Amino acid sequence: MKINGLLLLLTISGAIAIQGCGGSDDKTEPSSTTPPPPVVQQPKKPELSITGESTLTIPLNQLFTLEFNNTGDAVESCTISPQLPSDLKSQKIGGTCVVLGTPTQAFEATTYTVTGINDVGNSQVEFTMGANHPAPLLASLPAEPFELNDRQQFHLEILTLSDSGFITDCTISPALPSGIGLSMDNGVCSIAGMPTAGSPLTEYTVTATNSGGSDSVSFSIIVNEISQYTGDGPDxxxxxxxxxxxxxxxxxxxxxxxxxxxxxxxxxxxxxxxxxxxxxxxxxxxxxxxxxxxxxxxxxxxxxxxxxxxxxxxxxxxxxxxxxxxxxxxxxxxxxxxxxxxxxxxxxxQKGTEAEPLTISSYSELVSFAQGHFVSEAIGFDEIQLGGHENSQQQNVDNLFVSLDRDIDATMSKDSLWSAIALHGTINGRHHVIQNLHVDTLGFVNNINNVQNGKIKNIGFDNVKMKSQFISMSKGRIDTLYISGIATPEHATNMRVAPIRAAQDAIRKVYTNIYFDIGHINSLNRLELGSIFSGIASFFFFESAYSNGAVNASIPSNFSTVSIGGLVGFPTFSYSERFRESLFLSAIDFQIQGTGDRLFVGGLAGKHIQYPDGDTTSNDYRWRFVTDRNAPEIIRHVGNYDRDGNNDGMADENTTDTGRDMSGAGISEVQLKQAATFTGKWIEADSHFDITNGEYPVLKGMPYPHTEGASWLTHEDPGIAHQRATYNDYLTKP
Missing domain, CATH: 2.60.40 (Immunoglobulin-like)
Structure with missing residues (x-):
């Protein structure tokens, strides 16, 4: 025992002290120091305390440990009152009391008293404790606003941090744009939907809540004005x-x-x-x-x-x-x-037959047709069933019929130019227009390499951007076609430029309105530019054409031959049955700089136009030519060679053995507007043309999209139309 040991120690010390005092008085003894008695620690009771807050909210499903400070003697045991939930306990660990466990069920805040006990006494400490979910902790969102467009699906998931509590409720303020809503699924707040109306830039705050607390995060949305549904059928x-x-x-x-x-x-x-x-x-x-x-x-x-x-x-x-x-x-x-x-x-x-043609409704569908990938995903509300044509090479076949059911905007071709196709079947525009088409060097259709059966009809191309050609067909048929736009040919020593090249077979009702921007040519051998055709083969049925545009070119002095006009680049343009009740009007505004004996500007033919025998003033003739609007004494629209062989600006007489004096064939614009001097075969019932006093001659059913009040898109035959003469007018007038 500690107490008995102390008494024994004192007894022994006393004995030693007595012995040290014995002996003779005259004998000197060394001095000695007596050590102090040791400090004796008295036993104490425990002294428990808690550091920091004494009111605690502990998270569910996480290990919890609360160790109390003990400045007294070690506890021998611990008790707690009232009783803890079953997932928690109080016990002695390392000389103090500890509350620990993993709570699985929430409980209200309760004041507990922990008592630490030893042999000397006990110590008590109070604390308040409840269990709950950890509060949500939301991840931040981008500061930039979310910009939504017309009928654009939107989905935003509000993410939580790794130590976030489970979310039990989500709210948002202010109200979201129409068509977008807030939802919660499996503890995640989500914002999703499709806006149905425009909404200004607005900041929204999402608040996530559970029994342990809440957290908020903000973001912004702007919704552009919603346009009307323009697709087929109801919205x-x-x-x-x-x-x-x-x-x-x-x-x-x-x-x-x-x-x-x-x-x-x-x-x-x-x-x-x-x-x-x-x-x-x-x-x-x-x-x-x-x-x-x-x-x-x-x-x-x-x-x-x-x-x-x-x-x-x-x-x-x-x-x-x-x-x-x-x-x-x-x-x-x-x-x-x-x-x-x-x-x-x-x-x-759709079977691609004449009765059930492949119907094109958009530019992407037009591209899928060109690539031969006729699948439902690319062709609107259509199912494609082309029989045994299994791949793209076999799908572009002679008996395939393709049609348009509406006007098509091809603006996206500006970024990825249209690649010319070798057309085997038939494209029927059904009097619709492809707008803003940008084509590569070979144009829209290129059928030069032994593709025999392509057909193009009843279609317009408005605001085309082309190089040197648009349609080239070694054999085929062109019927009721117009092309308007700008041509910017690439310079070369030999150039052939025309919207339609190397055409054979029947050609009827073609209208062009193109600005040919040739610019300054540094080196040139030969140039053939036809505002309607160029490079025509030796045989074709040519019935009607009208050209209305402008040519801008600066020609160098060192060239072989330059022919610029309506029809150029083919042998003697002889009258024959091929020209059936025909009219060709080439009303081009020539902006040409250059001189030379073989610079031929104006006219409809590349070489000679031969007439049948007869009186050139007779109404029986199927040809008429118009004098130049800027210089009435010049007959611009006769064959180049016969018109002005010496290039003096006047029609020549008998310039070649095969030619004729064409001076009598030219009439002025005043005469042209008078039906009495502009009649003949053209106004018969089987003609493609019609003439009315005070008007230019027009082709029946021809496309004149630039003419106010006469649209080929809505009428099979618009009848007589006021014609503007130049491309410049077309650009500036409605």
């Missing part, structure tokens, strides 16, 4: 569901459920019903039909309800035909207590 975003069917779906063979993907027959549309009744209350079609009688509706669609799941399928009841039936069906559904709307789109099964 699909106005419906709860959208489904598709095909001309190829046959309900008589097996049940046909409406599906969400045209190419996936297993993508059946399922709609959840809330109970009874389940019925189709109304069907409206794009043919302006409205069905409300159950018997009429049942001829088109019926519902199939799975009693075990409540899922509803809409099933087709008759095979539809795109050419005779409606293309869109708006269906009103009553499914229990819910009213739902469904839009059904009918896909046209």
């Amino acid at each position: 699909p975003f106005a419906f709860d569901y959208v489904a598709v069917v095909s001309e190829n779906d046959k309900p008589s063979t097996s049940p046909v459920s409406l599906r969400t993907e045209i190419a996936d027959i297993d993508s059946t549309l399922y709609i959840q019903s809330s109970g009874f009744p389940n019925l189709i209350s109304q069907v409206r079609t794009s043919n302006n039909q409205n069905f409300t009688e159950p018997s009429d509706i049942a001829q088109l669609f019926e519902l199939f309800v799975d009693p075990s799941t409540g899922e509803v399928e809409v099933r087709l009841q008759k095979q539809l035909n795109f050419e005779t039936d409606a293309a869109f069906y708006e269906i009103d559904l009553q499914l229990g207590d819910d009213e739902q709307t469904l839009l059904v789109r009918l896909y046209d099964l």
Whole structure:
């Protein structure tokens, strides 16, 4: 025992001291120092305390340890009152009391008393503790605003940090733009949707909350003004569901459920019903039909309800035909207590035949046609079924028919130029226009290398950007075509420039309005520029053409031959049955700088125009030529050689053995406007032309998009139109 040991020590020390005092008085003894008695530690009770806050909120599902400070003697045991939740406990660790554990269930804040006990006494400390989820901790978002465009899908997920608590609720302020909403799924706040109206730049704050607290994060959205839906049929975003069917779906063979993907027959549309009744209350079609009688509706669609799941399928009841039936069906559904709307789109099964041509509705579809990739993804609401043509090389075949069903904007070709195609089949524009097409050096169609059967008809090309050529066909047919735009040929020692080159077979009703920007040529041997044609082969049926544009060129003195006019670059332009009731009007504004004996400017022919025998003033002649608008004494529109062989600006007489005196064939603009002096075969019923007093001659049914009040796009034959003479007028006047 500690106390007995102390007494024994004192006894021994006393004995030693007595012995040290014995002996003789006269004997000197060394001195000694007596050490102090040791400090004796008295036993103490524990002294427990807590550092920092005594009110604690501990996170769920995380290990928790609370160790109390003890400045007294070690505890022998610990108690706590009231009793802790089952996932926590109090125990002695290392001479003090510790509360520890992993709480799995939340509990309210409670004041607990911990008592530390030893042999001397005890010590108590109070603290307040509750368990809860950790508060959410949200990751920051970009400071730049989210800019949304017309009908653009938007999705933003609010991320949390690694030590964030589970989110139980999300709120946002102010209200999001129309069409966008806030949702929470599996503890994640998400913002998603498609805006349906414009919205100014606005800052929004998302707050995530749970029982442990909350956190907020801000971001901004601006929504540009929403444009009107311009696609085919009703706006699909106005419906709860959208489904598709095909001309190829046959309900008589097996049940046909409406599906969400045209190419996936297993993508059946399922709609959840809330109970009874389940019925189709109304069907409206794009043919302006409205069905409300159950018997009429049942001829088109019926519902199939799975009693075990409540899922509803809409099933087709008759095979539809795109050419005779409606293309869109708006269906009103009553499914229990819910009213739902469904839009059904009918896909046209196209076979590329004359009866069912491949229909092009956009520039991307036009590109897919050129590349031979005729697939549903690229051809709108169409299904392509071209028989045995398995690859792109086999798809561009002689009997393939392609048509346009609307005007097409090809502006995107500015960044990726159109590559010329070798056309085997037929392109029928159906009096529609391709606008803003930028083509490479070979143009739109290039059929020079033994491609025999290409046909182009009833199509316009407006604001074309071309080099030296646009359409080249070794054999084929061109019927009712106009081309307007700008040509910027690349300079070379030998140049052939024309919108249409090397054409054969029948050519009728061609109109061009092109600004040829040749510029200054440093070195040149030969130039042939035709505002209508150039490089014409030896045989073709040429019926009608009209040219209306301008040529800007500076010609060097050292050249062999330069011919600039309406038709250039072919042998003697002899009259024959090939020119059937024909009129060619080349009203070009020549802006040419240069001189030389073989510089031939103006005219319709590259060499000679031969007339049949007869009086050149007779109305029986099928040819007429117009004097120059800037110099009435010059007959600009006669063959170059016969017109002005010595280039003195006056029509020559008998300049060649094969030529004729053309001076009598020229008439002034005043005469041209008078029907009495501009009649003949042209106004007969089988002619392509018509003449009215006070007007220029025009081609019946010709495309004149620049003419106010006469549009070939909406009328099969616009009749007489006021013609503007130059490309410059076309640029500046409406």
